[in-house]
Amino acid sequence: MSDPLGRMTWTQLLVPHIVLIALFAVAVWIANIMLPQQEFNSWMTPLNMLLMFGLLEIVLLGIQALFWAGRFRTLGRTLNRITLKPEEEIALPWQDKAGELGQLSNVLKRVRSAIRSKDAMTQTCNETKRQLEVESAARQIAEEAQQLTGALFSHVRAGVFFCTPQGLISQVNPGFVTLLGHTVDFSVGRNWQELLLPEHAELYQRIMSALVCDGHWEGHASLMRADGHVVMTHFSAHTILDQQSRSKQILCIMQDISEQKKAEHSLTQLTQYDPLTGLLNRSSFLQRLGAAQAQTGAERSLILLHFGVDRLKTINDTLGHSMGDQVLRTLTQRVRAILRENDVLARLSGDEFAVLLPVNYDVVRAGTMAPGLSEKVLNVLRQPVPLDGGEMHMKVTASLGVAIAPRDGDSSDALMQAADMALHGAKRAGRDRSLIYTPALGHEAALRFDIEQGLRKALEKKEFEVYMQPLVEAGSAELKGFECLLRWKRDGSRPVSPAIFIPIAEEIGMIERITEWIFLESMPHLAMWRRATQRDLFLSINLSPRHLLRDDLVSKLREAARSHSIPPSAIILEITEGGLVGGLDFVRERIQQLVMQGFLIAIDDFGTGQSTLGMLTELPIDKLKIDQSFIRNRIPDDPDAVKVLEAMLALTHGLQLHVVVEGVETVEQARFIRARNPQALLQGYCF
Structure with a gap:
């Protein structure tokens, strides 16, 4: 054209x-x-x-x-x-006028109208084009989203499935198959309630109800795998609605959290339980105790038993920590076996345990029940513990303190403090026994704390003194030696009884330093007396059981004697019967080392502890010391005491052991012993 x-x-x-x-x-x-x-x-x-x-x-x-x-x-x-529409042509006033100018004007108006129509058409086409482009982009995005969703459904590691509002599974992803082990054919068409454990059937109803009310649910669910194993999952369910806001499908997502739960359980075990015995630890027990105390009242009380295994450290040091651990595990199993289901047993520290016994009685009735419960626990602890596959048995004892709530404390700390005071009172009373808390123990605890603080400074302040008590032969009345007696004048004037401060020094670990100080103080005096008298006087020194555990014990004693030119045979080491209990093989080995160096061994306080005749024959012992409790104020007037003393004198004579009799305070007592054993050594205020 x-x-x-x-x-x-x-x-x-x-x-x-x-x-x-x-x-x-x-x-x-x-x-x-x-x-x-x-x-x-x-x-x-x-x-x-x-x-x-x-x-x-x-x-x-x-x-x-x-x-x-x-x-x-x-x-x-x-x-x-x-032009778009013929009816849009504009009739001009001069359109019908004749002449070329009219015709030209008419043409120009038509041109303008056509141009306007063309612009409108162009704008409409452009808008249509843009709308088509937007729709095309939206379709492309939707297709890409659908592809991405399909890829996510197929490749996500979590288990995913769709189900109907009635719970019938309609589609599962590969993660579902991997997680639960059920095939697609097996799963589709089944109600997903079958995936839950039978005992969790109510969880299905809770989830479906939440979907109806809220449209979603999230929490933990235990599911049954095809192989019968249980898998812990983080389970979330979401309702998918149609255009009319009606429930169309339910999307469920399951993520395996079994390892996470195991890690949380392990962390809980570490933070709340004792790894050796599996019992509650101290912090967890105090929480339980606080919660239980909040429930006490006029007709509901708590009995708290706080017990410690006697001389566990000696067992660990002599037989090894593995044997000590075996002892603790056996003891806790025995105690647990006699407790009720709602009783609580916990390990508070290395050798200390606690038992919480709720009772539906008032504190008076609870107080009458406490001794029997305490003795029941101590009895199972006294039974010998088989070690090393039953090749050997260890006799173990425990000391036990009792406190009752709400009488003895209105908080967990106060109640524990009361039971702890009673426990230490039982230890001071001789161990292997129980003691119920009384307010008087609070005063004793304060005194004990004061003594403990003073002991820590006594050596530096030079408050200790060594007294030499003579040992005289009964028949000849001849001086044979001395025993070192430790005295403590606190602050230079107040004497403190050894019966009070020696046990405390042993418990706080100061007895070793004190004993070594006695060696250094007494050796020069013994050397001087031996030179002055030209006689083979000996010196008897008490040796703490803790010292038997020291690897440097033999070398230190040998060096102390050698530095003052004193033969080891002039030194008698007194060991209490309690120091010989536990780890007999180790004790025999250490005593044998001392004897090989020339030192003499004596058993102190014979007849008051736990030694046996077999122990006397197995150990290289030179002397037995008969405790003063059999002599003082009893000999010669108490017939029973006389019989016991005569039996012990006969025993030492039969075993060919030297005997030392403590507590001889009168001439009559000295004559009585001399008549039965002239070679006996006498020790007491009589001399």
């Missing part, structure tokens, strides 16, 4: 006028040649030439107007055909 306007350029418009000017100039030039000069000048004045040229221009413009009017009519018809 040709261009209705052709090539309308400025050249087409101007060329006719240039040609007109050229022709007019040629005509003037010809007239100037052809006409006489005077006539030419009269006719061709500038005004006349301007008028003639103007008339020619007007004619030329009219011809051009007629020409371009036809072109514009053609353009108008063409634009009229491409």
Whole structure:
């Protein structure tokens, strides 16, 4: 189709006028040649030439107007055909006027209307194009999201399944199969309630009810695998709604948290339970105790038993910690076996345990029940413990303190403090017994704390003194040696009984330093007396059971004697019967080492502890010391005491052991012993 306007350029418009000017100039030039000069000048004045040229221009413009009017009519018809709606044509007031100018104006108006219609059409097309582009992008995003969702459903490690609002599984992912071991064919169509443990059937109802009410549920669920094993999961369920907001499907996601639960359980065991015995630790027990105390009242009490295994450290040091651990495990199993289901047993520290016994009685009735319960616990602890596969047996004892709530404390700390005071009171009373807390124990505890603080400074303040008590042979009344007796004058004036501070020094670990100080203090005096008298006097020194555990014991004693030129045979080491209990093999080995170096061994306080005749024959013992409790204020008037003393004197004679009798305070007592054993050594205020 040709261009209705052709090539309308400025050249087409101007060329006719240039040609007109050229022709007019040629005509003037010809007239100037052809006409006489005077006539030419009269006719061709500038005004006349301007008028003639103007008339020619007007004619030329009219011809051009007629020409371009036809072109514009053609353009108008063409634009009229491409307008969007024919009814949109605008009728102009001069549209019906005749003449070329009217026709030209009509064409121009049509051109403007067509251009406006074309702009509107272009805008509409552009908007339609943009809308199509938006819809296409949305479809692409939806397709990509659907592909991503499908990939996520297929490759996510968590177990995922869809089910109907009635609970029937409709689709599962590979993670579901891996997690539970059920195949797709087996799972689809089944109610997912079958995945739960039978005892958790109510959980299914809770989840489905929550989905109806809230549209979602989240929590922990234990599921049954195909192989019968249980797997702990973090389970979340979400309702998927349709366009009418009705439940269409349920999406369930399961994540295996079995390892996490195991780690949490392990952490709980570490923070709340004792790893050796599996019992509650101290902090957990105190929480239980506090909760139980909050429930006490007029008809509900608590009995707290706080017991410690006697000399556990000696067992550990002599037989090894593995044997000590075996002892503790056996003892806790025995105690646990005699407790009720709601009783609480805990390990508070290395050798200390606690039992919490709630009773539905008032404190008075609970107080009458406590001794029997305490003795029941002590009896199971007294039974020999088999060690090393039953090859050997260890007899173990315990000391036990009792406190009753709410009488003895209104808080867990106060009640524990009361039971602890009673426990230490039982230890001071000789161990292997129980003691019920009384307010008097509080005073004793305060005194004990004061003594403990003083002991820690007594050596530095030089408050200890060593007294030498003579040992005299009964038959000849001849001085044979001395026993070192330790005295403590606190603050330089107040004497403290050894019966009070020695046990405390042993418990706080100071007895070793004190004993070593006694060695250093007494050796120069013994050396001086031996030189002065020219007699083989000996010195008897009490040796703490803790010292038997020291690897450097033999070397230190040997060096102390050698530095003062004292033969080891002039030193008698007194060991209490309690120090020989537990780890007999180790004790025998250590005593044998001392004897091989020349030292003599004596058993102190014979008859008051736990030694046996077998022990007397197995150990290389030189002397037995009969405790003063059999002598003082009893001999010779108490017939029973006389029989016991005669039996012990006969025993030492039969075993060919030297005997030392303590507590001889009167001449009558000395004569009585001399008549039965002239070689006995006498010790007491009589000398």
